[in-house]
Amino acid sequence: MSAALRGLEGKCVLITGGGKGQGASHARAFAAAGCNVAVLDIDHDITNIYPLSTREMIAETVKEIESCGRQGVGVTADLRDEAQVKAAVDEVLERLGRIDIVVNNAGIAALDTIHDMRSDVLHAVIDSNLKGAMFVAKYTVAPMIGRYLNGEESGKIINIASAVVGSGHAMLSHYVASKHGIVGLTSAWAMELSEFNINVNAICPGTIEPAPGRGSGMVQGLSGAMDMPPLEAYETFSSQGNMPGSKWRCTMQDITDMVLFLASDNARVITGAIIPVDGGQMAK
Ligand SMILES: NC(=O)c1ccc[n+]([C@@H]2O[C@H](COP(=O)([O-])OP(=O)(O)OC[C@H]3O[C@@H](n4cnc5c(N)ncnc54)[C@H](O)[C@@H]3O)[C@@H](O)[C@H]2O)c1
Secondary structure (H helix, E strand, O other): OOOOOOOOOOEEEEEEEEOOOHHHHHHHHHHHOOOEEEEEEEEOOOOOOOOOOOOOHHOOOOHHHHOOOOOOOEEEOOOHHHHHHHHHHHHHHHHHHOOEEEEOOOOOOOOOOOOOOHHHHHHHHHHHHHOOOOOOOOHHHHHHHHHHHHOOOOEEEEEEOOOHHHHOOOOHHHHHHHHHHHHHHHHHHHHHHHEEEEEEEEEOOOOEEEOOOOOOOHHHHHHHHHHHOOOHHHHHHHHHHHHOHHHHOOOHHHHHHHHHHHHHHOOOOOOOEEEEEEOOHOOO
């Protein structure tokens, strides 16, 4: 019996924040595994947040999906806006026919002290990271339930939290709170959706190796405010958080591997799980 991932071929996947970074990595891997993939992303920056995706980046991911011989769909929406999310999900449902797997990956972070927290940043982080995932679930879950009631396979939701939920982090309180919220949503949704055979799980990535352009942008973006080069910021966060030694540094591929596992039939009975992929950060 093979341990290869089962049941991904032919599935339709929606990934938020798929224009760049980890979301684009997940999109490429799903397409290579035989899935049709839609990426939902913003195509402009948010005030006081480092550069996000652009229309060209979203188109690049769609091209990468199509180069695997699969259908790729790119839709733009600001996750902070429920009406935009609804319109984008409707368009994906129309163009792909259905959504089997949702990956709530999009997210932003910023460094702020508690007493000098910028109001626009506080709202942007909570609204993008937490409310955005709720809006996406609101409009993707009903068709999954509908398919279950028709006797078909229903669906899977994979939320991207962060290993910050297992350790304290100064100057990231809005981000940390949003990711604790994602963990809460994961267990609440797992309870509510189990009767419809929908699996809901969360992954908690450790600090991910950054890169410019379409690489992982979070540490790249925060490094500016830390006044250090991105790879130095990555090393600083990783050496504080992870187990000691270079083996315990995290890359996008480590997260992509877990996303695909949770989306596969191999993870059939896993639900409500909060899974660290973090070089040991949450164990410390
Ligand atoms: N990079 C890390 O070290 C790290 C560690 C733990 C968890 N995470 C989480 O992993 C996920 C991906 O991180 P990444 O490093 O790939 O970041 P990234 O900045 O490279 O990508 C984030 C994506 O989310 C999109 N996005 C942000 N706000 C949006 C909004 N309001 N509406 C629509 N799209 C929006 C961006 O355009 C971008 O495509 C995030 O949820 C992040 O919190 C990252």
